[in-house]
Amino acid sequence: MSQPMTEVAGDQPIAINRPSRLKGLRRKRTSDSGERRLSRRRQAVLQALCVFIAFTVLFPILWVFALAIDPREGLMRPDSLLPAGATLDNFAAVLERPTSNPIGFLDLAKNSLILATVSSVISIGIGVTAAYAFSRLQFRGRQILMLGILAVLMLPPVVAIVPLFVQFNQISLDLPILGEFNLRQSLAGVGLAVISGLLPFAIWNLKGYLDTIPKELEEAAAVDGATRNQAFRMVILPLAIPALAVTAFLGFVAGWTEYYYSVIFLTGDVPQYTLAIALNTMVGQFATQTPWARFAAFAILFALPVSVVYLMLQRYIVSGLAIGGVKG
Amino acid sequence: MSVAATAAREVSRVRSWRPSRDSRTAYLYLLPALLVMAAITFYPLVFQTYISFTDFRIQNLPPGSPGAEFIGVSNYQRILDNRLGIPNFDFFRIVLFNLWWALSNVVIHVIIGVGIAILLNTQGLRFKSAYRALFILPVVIPPIIIATVWANMFHADSGAINELLAILGGLFKVPAEAFEIDWLRQVQDPIPFIPLPLAFFALLAANTWLGWPLNSVVATGALQSIPRELYEAAEMDGAGAWQKFRNVTLIFLRPAMIPYAVYGFVITFNLFYLTYFMSGGGPFGRTELLVTQAFRLVNENRLYGVAAAFGVFMFFILLAITVFFNRATKATASYDT
Numbered sequence: 169m170s171q172p173m174t175e176v177a178g179d180q181p182i183a184i185n186r187p188s189r190l191k192g193l194r195r196k197r198t199s200d201s202g203e204r205r206l207s208r209r210r211q212a213v214l215q216a217l218c219v220f221i222a223f224t225v226l227f228p229i230l231w232v233f234a235l236a237i238d239p240r241e242g243l244m245r246p247d248s249l250l251p252a253g254a255t256l257d258n259f260a261a262v263l264e265r266p267t268s269n270p271i272g273f274l275d276l277a278k279n280s281l282i283l284a285t286v287s288s289v290i291s292i293g294i295g296v297t298a299a300y301a302f303s304r305l306q307f308r309g310r311q312i313l314m315l316g317i318l319a320v321l322m323l324p325p326v327v328a329i330v331p332l333f334v335q336f337n338q339i340s341l342d343l344p345i346l347g348e349f350n351l352r353q354s355l356a357g358v359g360l361a362v363i364s365g366l367l368p369f370a371i372w373n374l375k376g377y378l379d380t381i382p383k384e385l386e387e388a389a390a391v392d393g394a395t396r397n398q399a400f401r402m403v404i405l406p407l408a409i410p411a412l413a414v415t416a417f418l419g420f421v422a423g424w425t426e427y428y429y430s431v432i433f434l435t436g437d438v439p440q441y442t443l444a445i446a447l448n449t450m451v452g453q454f455a456t457q458t459p460w461a462r463f464a465a466f467a468i469l470f471a472l473p474v475s476v477v478y479l480m481l482q483r484y485i486v487s488g489l490a491i492g493g494v495k496g
Numbered sequence: 497m498s499v500a501a502t503a504a505r506e507v508s509r510v511r512s513w514r515p516s517r518d519s520r521t522a523y524l525y526l527l528p529a530l531l532v533m534a535a536i537t538f539y540p541l542v543f544q545t546y547i548s549f550t551d552f553r554i555q556n557l558p559p560g561s562p563g564a565e566f567i568g569v570s571n572y573q574r575i576l577d578n579r580l581g582i583p584n585f586d587f588f589r590i591v592l593f594n595l596w597w598a599l600s601n602v603v604i605h606v607i608i609g610v611g612i613a614i615l616l617n618t619q620g621l622r623f624k625s626a627y628r629a630l631f632i633l634p635v636v637i638p639p640i641i642i643a644t645v646w647a648n649m650f651h652a653d654s655g656a657i658n659e660l661l662a663i664l665g666g667l668f669k670v671p672a673e674a675f676e677i678d679w680l681r682q683v684q685d686p687i688p689f690i691p692l693p694l695a696f697f698a699l700l701a702a703n704t705w706l707g708w709p710l711n712s713v714v715a716t717g718a719l720q721s722i723p724r725e726l727y728e729a730a731e732m733d734g735a736g737a738w739q740k741f742r743n744v745t746l747i748f749l750r751p752a753m754i755p756y757a758v759y760g761f762v763i764t765f766n767l768f769y770l771t772y773f774m775s776g777g778g779p780f781g782r783t784e785l786l787v788t789q790a791f792r793l794v795n796e797n798r799l800y801g802v803a804a805a806f807g808v809f810m811f812f813i814l815l816a817i818t819v820f821f822n823r824a825t826k827a828t829a830s831y832d833t
Binding site: 206211214215217218222231297301305306308313323326327331335339340363368425427444450452463464471474479482 | 532533612619641810814
């Protein structure tokens with residue numbers, strides 16, 4: 169977050185306090201020079217505390233991995249992190265066919281990928297211009313529209329299920345080759361429903377970021393003869409790339425793990441099923457007996473791609489959210 | 497051409513960006529988003545309000561079927577009076593529990609988050625950055641996965657929690673059979689004088705795991721912005737550890753933590769996955785939240801009219817919460833002010 173700044177702020181006065189060591193200290197980092205040292209006992213106690221916290225954080229994660237490589241199918245629980253006869257069979261089985269529905273993991277993942285990519289790209293694509301208008305331009309109805317977007321943001325997606333379900337269900341076409349098409353029962357319908365929630369989020373989040381870009385940059389562009397559109401394209405957009413990437417990624421995760429609409433909309437048409445539907449079949453309300461080992465393998469395959477990317481982007485996401493989401 | 501004339505022209509060009517032409521440009525920039533939102537965000541909300549006054553059921557769904565009967569505020573009335581014919585439905589119990597759920601979680605998250613941030617901010621503590629990197633892990637895993645994994649962890653027969661307790665109990669010669677606790681479905685309350693089911697505490701534990709790390713990140717940012725001289729000055733004035741915490745640390749933490757706690761409250765209030773996958777709202781609907789009940793009204797009961805009215809209630813409850821907190825924090829101040 170504000171690490172680089174604090175190092176500068178924190179270093180100086182200490183160096184000044186100890187003039188004898190001033191020369192060597194200026195450029196050194198704080199970690200071994202400016203900091204007080206802990207007594208050995210204190211260090212040990214605090215380390216023990218940290219290790220305990222690390223254990224609580226890691227335990228569920230390690231548990232899932234242990235469960236996933238456990239060869240004993242059924243209700244047994246693993247008794248060590250590396251169960252006897254560890255195997256990747258569960259992964260193979262899940263890749264082949266995670267649930268009793270005739271669809272493999274890769275096809276599920278493909279549907280989730282399409283859903284996530286398309287809804288994320290569309291929402292930031294049309295969200296960023298709106299965010300720019302809200303951030304920089306004065307126009308009639310600005311306050312009302314902002315309040316409207318805030319009100320929608322406040323609502324959890326569950327609330328919008330009924331109207332979207334009924335509306336999309338009315339849209340049925342009898343297509344010449346493809347047969348009957350019902351928007352509600354299609355991935356496209358789920359995508360639209362996802363966008364209806366993602367777009368206000370994208371606008372709000374991006375507006376929060378654009379607000380932090382100094383107005384002077386555009387004014388300088390204007391003095392150099394740039395039009396509003398040029399300034400937006402050549403000054404604002406390049407500067408907003410980190411925020412665009414983060415917002416797009418968060419939208420992607422929302423689409424990748426989308427649950428409510430997928431489960432309620434996509435009834436019956438197995439080839440359109442997504443990962444979340446398969447997960448629901450395994451452990452949801454109506455699952456009778458969960459094959460936990462296979463569930464664990466499935467959960468890992470489901471979560472790993474987005475978790476790894478999230479971990480890499482985490483710094484930007486957290487500070488971005490702190491700017492856009494909280495401060496507004 | 498004189499310099500002054502050029503400058504004047506430039507000024508007028510810059511001026512031309514200002515209000516009069518701004519409105520038209522603004523609407524152009526807004527147009528795509530507004531069109532999409534009008535169709536799939538705002539119109540559905542209006543439509544939802546309309547449905548909430550009708551007896552919309554599954555037979556009204558197929559395209560071309562007769563419209564649902566208009567029944568006035570009957571759906572609202574039935575929700576408030578708990579006359580939906582759904583077992584364990586009690587509107588005010590759900591609202592109260594939901595508020596308690598959000599409040600209890602956020603208080604715990606903030607306390608643990610700040611505590612661990614302070615711990616990791618200790619001068620001279622080793623492996624700080626390694627711990628910080630580790631402790632962010634719960635944040636990066638999709639919530640739906642976390643919820644289903646915790647559902648497994650608290651499972652009575654095949655869960656990790658009972659396994660862990662059995663191992664710990666074994667050290668004290670407690671038989672493993674003592675730890676076949678049905679965390680998520682046990683009907684009897686664990687603490688006699690507190691009317692909360694065991695499932696609530698299991699959910700609380702899972703959500704604590706999920707919730708404190710982000711609080712810790714926010715608190716760390718605030719802690720690192722505290723100039724070290726302040727502590728030194730406080731020490732010179734003879735302040736003890738507690739006084740330093742109260743008069744220096746807390747002062748700097750508050751402006752960062754309060755908006756984040758508000759955000760956390762709303763997020764937790766609407767947290768669907770944990771409750772839905774772990775307790776399923778049970779036992780007897782006692783851990784049901786508004787979001788899980790709303791989903792159930794559509795997914796299981798298929799009472800579309802009632803679900804729409806329920807959504808309208810949720811809107812006003814969330815509006816009340818938001819307005820209440822906004823008064824306190826002014827989190828929505830616009831760019832210019």
